[in-house]
Amino acid sequence: MANYTGELPLASAPTLKLDHPTPKEKLEMWGENWKNWGSALSLQDYIERETHLADIPPTRDGGVTHWILTDPTLPPDARPVLSCCESLRRRTFVSLPSGEVREGIVHGIGSVFSAPLYRGRGYAARMLSDLGPILNTWQKEAGKSHFSILYSDIGKKYYTKLGWLPFASSHVSLPPAASPATNGGNADKAEGVKLLYEEDLKELSSCSYHTGLLYHDLASPAREIHVQQTLPPKTPPKIHGAISTGAPGSRVRIVFSRVFYGPLANAKSGNTLYILRLVVEDETDTDENAQKLKSVLQVAQAEAKEWELESVAAWNVSDVVKGLLKRTGLEYKLVDRENDSITSLMWYGDGQGDSASVEWVGNEKFAWC
Ligand SMILES: CC(C)(COP(=O)(O)OP(=O)(O)OC[C@H]1O[C@@H](n2cnc3c(N)ncnc32)[C@H](O)[C@@H]1OP(=O)(O)O)[C@@H](O)C(=O)NCCC(=O)NCCS
Structure with a gap:
């Protein structure tokens, strides 16, 4: 310059x-x-x-x-x-x-x-x-x-x-954890939850009322994949989210992205699996939704573990999600960011x-x- x-x-x-x-x-x-x-x-x-x-x-x-x-x-x-x-x-x-x-x-x-x-x-x-x-x-x-x-x-x-x-400017933070949903990479064995791959995001986006929002969800894997290709030894990630099974209108879904601020497996890097978007389709605080939320979050936690990330973070979750989270039995904390x-x-x-x-x-x- x-x-x-x-x-x-x-x-x-x-x-x-x-x-x-x-x-x-x-x-x-x-x-x-x-x-x-x-x-x-x-x-x-x-x-x-x-x-x-x-x-x-x-x-x-x-x-x-x-x-x-x-x-x-x-x-x-x-x-x-x-x-x-x-x-x-x-x-x-x-x-x-x-x-x-x-x-x-x-x-x-x-x-x-x-x-x-x-x-x-x-x-x-x-x-x-x-x-x-x-x-x-x-x-x-x-x-x-x-x-x-x-x-x-x-x-x-x-x-x-x-x-x-x-x-x-708050978020829910969950620790990485192994999960039955992605165990051994055998997603078909997971009950009540479907993993989302790139082609699924496109499909969700094309039929969604939230097209604008999902359009940007799609942009993030592009960044994530590009970073990944430059960070050995992993191959680019394939899983970009999870959705509970069941009828449209009653599902819980997340789309996520892995963000690397520093070297892998280094707690100081603060590498994070960000949930880009969390949707409880019927927006109600029920036991069924708590179970669905748990199953999709467990996918995120397992991916965080697999990619040696420090945590899973979901920004500004709604009061309904806060209520559901309490009943998932998962370990989590609420963080108010100041900086x-x-x-x-x-x-x-x-x-x-x-x-x-x-x-x-x-x-x-x-x-x-
Ligand atoms: C942030 C940055 C652009 C500010 O540039 P700068 O030329 O120092 O800022 P300015 O001269 O316009 O303003 C100075 C004011 O900014 C404040 N400031 C500068 N850097 C700051 C920081 N990291 N945290 C908090 N306040 C900061 C100073 O305290 C000063 O406050 P005052 O006006 O109350 O005295 C520059 O420090 C930078 O490039 N940092 C690295 C990149 C970065 O962090 N960007 C911001 C991303 S959100």
Whole structure:
């Protein structure tokens, strides 16, 4: 990345501008932020993964936009990248007080980063305060943005000051455990539960009312598989979820993804099997549903054990799921996060836009960016 030789500009300087990086600048950005986020991979594998992830169905054709704060008086490839981030476009449904439901889009901001040389000077804050209002109308041909979101790994204060307010950020955590459901890889022997493979996700997605949500469930295996291929000695995972058997409308299902932050089988890595989406189709707190929930969660626990992950996590489970969990007899704990993955939202409509005035439905890991 080109560095300034002269005096650094003030973050408030009117000359600074948001722009998009050139391909060369993008590679340099990834090279810098690999030091922060890429420790499970070699630099080359990290760059390959980022290149791959920028060209999968959800990110292709404008699905992802890369942003930089820079000094436009210098030419591209010779200008400094004072701060950078990306925004990912996704589909949303907004239910208004009138009861009207509108389909729209949301931009989720991710990978907010400043190289150490440029930190503590307000550049990241300047970039974000310029970007917030832009995202209200960015790609408006694709739909209306009622809000933008991000997931803070640096607590609640920084982004709250910039207008992205914290929302529910809790999860249920379960330990890895062997399970009869996946014992010996012989899934057909499991009773009351069916394992979900890639082709099952597509099928669920194509016939589901929640198409938009599942579409993003599908994106995550792409990331997971790509990481896996670079982490010996395992082959890419095949199981992406579990669903209780029985009639549609009465099932319990989960879709999950293994996330590797560091070396395998190392508790310090915090590698986690995230449940991207947990659905109790009839939303009722019954003994039958408790049993179904138990059987799908046991699949997740067994996969976590198989892949030497530290835990299974399901974000912001509903009160019904909390009630069911108590009756599964499984060991679990509820965690309120204060620092990492704080779900945060900037509301573009009327009102405060805080968690008391906006209900964020389906605030689960599938939407993370
Ligand atoms: C987070 C990051 C972009 C902030 O950049 P920066 O240039 O230091 O931030 P700014 O100059 O805009 O803002 C400085 C403020 O941010 C706060 N801040 C910076 N890093 C922080 C961190 N890791 N945790 C909490 N607050 C932090 C400072 O305390 C300071 O607060 P103040 O204004 O109340 O004094 C930069 O530290 C970075 O790239 N970190 C590594 C990647 C990362 O963690 N990104 C965030 C992912 S959510």
